[in-house]
Amino acid sequence: MQEPEFHDLSDDSDYAAASQHQSSKTIMRSDSVKSGVSEPSGSEIVFYKDNVTIHPKQYTSDRISGRLRLIKQSSDLLLSWVPYKPSELGTDCLGRSDPEAADKDRNLYTIKASLSDVRSIRRHTPPLGWQYIIVVLSSGLAYPPLYFYSGGVREFITTLKQHVFIIRSSEDPNVFLVNDFQDPLQKSLSSLELPGLASLKSASFKNSTVSMDNSDYDQANGSVQNSSRPSNKNKQGDLSMQVLEKFSLVTRFARETTSSLFRENHGNQYPYEKFLEKHKSALNNKEESKLELDVTSQESSSVASDVSEFDRLPLVWGKQRESPLSVEEWTSFLDNDGRVMDSKALRKRVFYGGVEPELRKEVWKFLLGFYEYHSTYAEREFLSYEKEHEYQTVKKQWQSISSTQAKRFTKYRERKGLIDKDVVRTDRSVPYYEGDDNRNVVILRDILLTYSFFNFDLGYCQGMSDLLSPILYVMENESDAFWCFVSLMERLGPNFNRDQSGMHSQLLALSKLVELLDGPLQNYLKQADCLNYFFCFRWILIQFKREFEFDEIMRLWEVLWTHYLSEHFHLYMCVAILKRYRGRIIGEQMDFDTLLKFINELSGHIDLEQSLRDAEALCVIGGENGAALIPPGTPPSLPIETDAGLYVLDDEPLPGIEARGFIFGPPIALALDVKFVPLRKPKKLPGEVISEKYMLQYGKDRLEMHVGALEAHEHVMIIDDFVATGGTLSAAISLIKRAGAEVVECACLLGLPKFKDSCKLNGKPVHVLVECLM
Numbered sequence: 001m002q003e004p005e006f007h008d009l010s011d012d013s014d015y016a017a018a019s020q021h022q023s024s025k026t027i028m029r030s031d032s033v034k035s036g037v038s039e040p041s042g043s044e045i046v047f048y049k050d051n052v053t054i055h056p057k058q059y060t061s062d063r064i065s066g067r068l069r070l071i072k073q074s075s076d077l078l079l080s081w082v083p084y085k086p087s088e089l090g091t092d093c094l095g096r097s098d099p100e101a102a103d104k105d106r107n108l109y110t111i112k113a114s115l116s117d118v119r120s121i122r123r124h125t126p127p128l129g130w131q132y133i134i135v136v137l138s139s140g141l142a143y144p145p146l147y148f149y150s151g152g153v154r155e156f157i158t159t160l161k162q163h164v165f166i167i168r169s170s171e172d173p174n175v176f177l178v179n180d181f182q183d184p185l186q187k188s189l190s191s192l193e194l195p196g197l198a199s200l201k202s203a204s205f206k207n208s209t210v211s212m213d214n215s216d217y218d219q220a221n222g223s224v225q226n227s228s229r230p231s232n233k234n235k236q237g238d239l240s241m242q243v244l245e246k247f248s249l250v251t252r253f254a255r256e257t258t259s260s261l262f263r264e265n266h267g268n269q270y271p272y273e274k275f276l277e278k279h280k281s282a283l284n285n286k287e288e289s290k291l292e293l294d295v296t297s298q299e300s301s302s303v304a305s306d307v308s309e310f311d312r313l314p315l316v317w318g319k320q321r322e323s324p325l326s327v328e329e330w331t332s333f334l335d336n337d338g339r340v341m342d343s344k345a346l347r348k349r350v351f352y353g354g355v356e357p358e359l360r361k362e363v364w365k366f367l368l369g370f371y372e373y374h375s376t377y378a379e380r381e382f383l384s385y386e387k388e389h390e391y392q393t394v395k396k397q398w399q400s401i402s403s404t405q406a407k408r409f410t411k412y413r414e415r416k417g418l419i420d421k422d423v424v425r426t427d428r429s430v431p432y433y434e435g436d437d438n439r440n441v442v443i444l445r446d447i448l449l450t451y452s453f454f455n456f457d458l459g460y461c462q463g464m465s466d467l468l469s470p471i472l473y474v475m476e477n478e479s480d481a482f483w484c485f486v487s488l489m490e491r492l493g494p495n496f497n498r499d500q501s502g503m504h505s506q507l508l509a510l511s512k513l514v515e516l517l518d519g520p521l522q523n524y525l526k527q528a529d530c531l532n533y534f535f536c537f538r539w540i541l542i543q544f545k546r547e548f549e550f551d552e553i554m555r556l557w558e559v560l561w562t563h564y565l566s567e568h569f570h571l572y573m574c575v576a577i578l579k580r581y582r583g584r585i586i587g588e589q590m591d592f593d594t595l596l597k598f599i600n601e602l603s604g605h606i607d608l609e610q611s612l613r614d615a616e617a618l619c620v621i622g623g624e625n626g627a628a629l630i631p632p633g634t635p636p637s638l639p640i641e642t643d644a645g646l647y648v649l650d651d652e653p654l655p656g657i658e659a660r661g662f663i664f665g666p667p668i669a670l671a672l673d674v675k676f677v678p679l680r681k682p683k684k685l686p687g688e689v690i691s692e693k694y695m696l697q698y699g700k701d702r703l704e705m706h707v708g709a710l711e712a713h714e715h716v717m718i719i720d721d722f723v724a725t726g727g728t729l730s731a732a733i734s735l736i737k738r739a740g741a742e743v744v745e746c747a748c749l750l751g752l753p754k755f756k757d758s759c760k761l762n763g764k765p766v767h768v769l770v771e772c773l774m
Contacts, residue, residue: 043071043072043073043078044071044072044073045069045070045071045072046070046071046072046077046159046162046163047068047069047070047155047156047159048067048068048069048070049067049068049069049148049150049152049155049156050067050150051065051148051149051150052065052066052067052068052081052146052147052148052149052152053065053066053130053146053147053149054066054081054109054144054145054146054147055144055145055147056109056144063147064083064109065083065084065149066081066082066083066084066109067081067082067084068080068081068146068156069081069082070156070159070160070163072163075519075523076114076115076116077114077115077116077160077163077164078112078113078114078115079111079112079113079114079115079118079135080111080112081109081110081111081112081146082110082111083109083110109144111143113135113137113143115160115163115164115178115179116179117137117138117139118135118136118137118138118178118179119136119137119138119140119177119178119179120136120169120175120176120177120178121133121134121135121136121157121160121166121175121176121178122134122136122172122174122175122176123153123157123174123175123176124145124174125153125174130147130148130149131147131148131151131153132145132146132147132148132153133145133146133148133153133156134146157176160176160178164178164179165178165179166178166179320613321352321353321354321609321612321613322349322352322353323353324353324354324355324356324359325349325350325353325354325355325356325359325363326356326359327356327358327359329349330359330362330363333345333346337376337377337378337765338375338376338377338378338380339373339374339375339376340366340373340374343366343373344564346366346373347367347562347563347564348562348564350363350367350558350559350562350564351559351562351564351565354555354558354559355558357554360474360554360558361474361475361476361480363558364471364474364475364484364558364561365380365480365484367558367561367562368471368484368487368488368561369487369490370480370483370484370487371383376765378765379744379745379765382744384479384480386715387479387480387483388479391450391478391479391482391483392479394450394453394454395446395449395450397450397453398412398416398449398450398452398453411459415449415452415459415460416449418460418462419445419448419449419452419460419465420445422448422462422464422465423441423444423445423448423465424441426441426444426465426466426469427466427469427473427550428441430469430473430550432473433469433473440472440473443472443478443481444465444468444469444472446478447468447472447478447481447482447485448460448464448465448468450482451464451482451485451486451489454486455486455489455493458489458493458496458497461496463495463496463541463542463545464489464496466542466545466546467485467488467489467492467542467543467545468481468485470545470550470553470554470557471484471485471488473550474554491635491636492543492635493635494635495540495541495542495635496541502634502635503537503540503541505631505633505634505635506540506568506571506634506635507532507533507534507536507537507540508631509568509571509629509630509631509634510533510536510540510571510574510575511531511533512629512630513571513572513574513575513618513622513626513629513630514533514575514578516622516625516626516629517575517579517618517621517622517626518575518578518579518582520582520586521578521579521582521585521586524585524586528589528590528591528592528595529591529592530591530592530595534592534596535592535595535596535599536574536578536599538600539570539573539574539577539599540570540571540574543556543557543560543570544556544570544573546603547602547603547604547606548604548606548608549604552608555608556573556608556612559612560573563636565616565619565620566619566626566627567636568627568630568634568636569615569619571630572615572616572618572619572622572626573611573612573615575615575618576611576614576615576617576618577602577606577611579614579618580610580611580614581598581602584598585598652674652714652715652716653669653674653675653676653677653709653710653714653716654668654669654672654674654675654676654677654716654717654719655676655677655678655679655705655710655716655717655718655719655732655736656669656676656677656678656679656718656719656720657679657703657718657719657720657728657729657732658678658679658680658681658684660720660721660722661679661719661720661721662678663721664719664721664749665678665719668719677705677706677709677710677716678705679703679704679705679718679732679735680703680704680705681701681702681703681704682701682702682704683704684704685704685705685706687706687707688706688707689704689705689706689707690704690705690707690735690738690739691703691704691705691735692731692732692734692735692738693731694727694728694730694731694734695727696725696727696728701728701731702731703728703731703732703735704735705735705736705739707739709739710736710739710740710741711740711741712739712740712741713740713741713742714740714741714742715741715742715743715744716736716741716742716743716744717743717744717745717746717747718732718733718736718743718745718746718747719746719747719748720732720746720747720748720749721748721749721750722748722749722750722751723746723748723750723751723752723766723768724751724752726766729746729748729766732746733746733764743764744764745764745765745766745767746764746765746766746767747766747767747769748766748767748768748769749768749769749770750768750769750770751766751768751770
């Protein structure tokens with residue numbers, strides 16, 4: 001075998017200096033030759049390799065073999081190399097006959113260094129001979145070359161990338177920079193504190209363009225020296241702004257980097273990888289992939305951003321916000337009957353762009369769950385009519401309370417008094433609510449009082465007026481606003497539980513997400529005894545209502561309600577905001593009281609668009625790992641979409657048509673705990689009946705129903721097994737109408753597509769589970 005290149009340590013000034021630097025905190029010598037070097041309790045060996053050797057002299061016969069290890073200890077990663085004991089090999093591993101001299105040299109060459117004190121690692125892989133690495137400390141001193149006699153350099157580098165931030169040097173592809181935070185963009189990425197974080201290739205700052213390659217290890221420019229806070233007086237000259245000005249190849253970077261971020265021995269793609277692949281065309285668009293740094297001066301504000309530069313930079317995955325959904329676009333999502341054809345595409349569109357103000361009145365009802373995505377124009381019109389009647393019925397419950405009765409109704413007096421106090425100070429600066437004797441303030445109060453009777457167990461709690469105010473502003477209709485508020489409270493109601501279980505579960509989930517996505521901040525909050533995250537209580541309780549301007553909160557809420565990336569997207573918003581101000585929180589050593597005051601004073605000073613982009617990036621990065629950290633049952637920030645397009649029965653009868661309609665109808669009625677009403681062929685029902693004649697392809701027939709089986713004004717859904725021409729269903733609809741009841745829709749197991757358009761169902765929709773061809 002050809003002799004490899006050897007590094008003569010006797011001529012190496014760096015190594016000589018390192019050998020004499022006995023007091024360095026990164027060099028730990030063994031005090032006992034016999035005991036060797038042992039790892040402290042609680043540590044984990046993440047990599048080890050035998051037959052790693054150093055050459056004290058230039059001859060291979062004078063070598064010292066040992067074991068190289070990477071040891072994870074708490075949040076630190078240690079590099080350890082310990083020569084073998086003579087007994088481990090049976091002979092002197094130092095090639096000496098004097099065991100005492102061998103132990104002396106073994107003690108001298110033992111290495112243990114923290115990776116936080118390492119500046120770079122040079123890898124040398126000659127075509128012939130042994131591979132080796134040289135570890136250079138931040139002080140400029142170097143350890144002796146470590147030769148891998150049994151291979152393993154690539155595995156060593158790969159393991160390092162899983163635990164610390166390393167990038168290739170732009171000047172030498174064989175030099176890997178460790179914890180090099182010169183490049184502000186790298187700072188932004190490294191602050192995620194996640195394993196396997198890859199990096200950008202060397203960038204040309206003159207062209208402000210980042211280019212990528214397909215090498216095993218990404219490269220980054222490590223020559224940027226200016227990492228200080230950018231000056232507002234010289235924005236154009238700031239390097240960080242130049243780096244972020246243009247990204248021509250964000251697509252490949254996002255795909256390749258994210259792929260290496262989280263794939264830890266998993267063969268399948270995570271959802272966020274599929275998400276990035278799906279958005280390839282959008283990310284490749286020059287305008288959408290362009291990232292800009294907002295350095296708007298806030299020096300006059302008491303809460304002006306004072307964070308380090310990388311905390312001020314947008315995360316590269318955050319997609320540019322789009323224009324709001326327009327009326328023309330909205331109509332393109334609907335079919336001729338008014339059904340939303342692709343609810344996921346609609347929610348995606350709203351997530352990235354929001355909704356035009358004049359369209360919110362309609363779209364919000366879908367996002368909040370008041371309207372089903374599969375409902376038709378007619379169904380929605382009927383639903384609104386019914387819900388108006390129901391609202392007035394509930395409202396009369398408290399309107400009919402006399403002053404004499406109120407004196408004996410403590411709960412009512414307490415809730416009414418609390419509501420009266422809250423509504424007069426809710427959004428009074430908004431023109432819609434400003435001024436004395438404002439009718440809209442009265443409506444706000446009426447809706448809250450009605451809700452306290454509708455959901456008497458929960459009643460009213462402070463903060464509910466904040467949630468209702470924008471909804472009423474958009475709906476401009478008392479009944480619609482009430483039912484949209486009811487839909488929202490179905491999800492956010494646990495926030496107001498007396499035991500605060502809903503809030504505690506979300507704060508716990510937030511703590512876990514911060515631990516995953518921002519380890520340094522979590523470590524600091526642990527030291528400051530702030531891990532309860534009560535300083536974020538208001539954010540979560542009322543969904544950032546008091547943190548943004550009135551028009552901004554409407555844009556934020558419609559994003560949260562889309563349920564596009566996560567039903568807990570509001571928690572990622574919390575992480576994004578905390579991450580942006582992490583530098584100031586840690587830099588000023590804030591305790592709980594100071595942190596609470598600081599968070600409250602952020603109100604009105606948070607960049608919504610930037611926070612949304614950062615939250616999106618964090619949500620994508622967290623992926624399944626982040627979702628798994630949120631405990632089951634944690635209140636979501638938006639309604640959970642269902643595929644049910646059928647009318648929801650509310651203790652109302654369920655008619656079924658003989659004969660096979662009897663197979664499905666009774667079990668469904670039993671499951672829904674409602675009455676089943678049989679519609680039978682002639683002379684099969686005992687007692688008094690009403691009947692309806694109808695024509696079939698093969699002649700005439702008649703359906704009968706018991707008199708009094710249905711009451712006037714009841715709304716029902718008919719169940720049957722099969723629909724072809726629709727003659728039988730049409731007769732059933734007419735029969736029920738004669739009884740004074742109203743058919744909302746029909747549900748059938750099977751249907752013939754060629755007859756579907758010609759079915760005469762008296763304008764009532766029919767739902768077919770399976771369309772069969774004959």
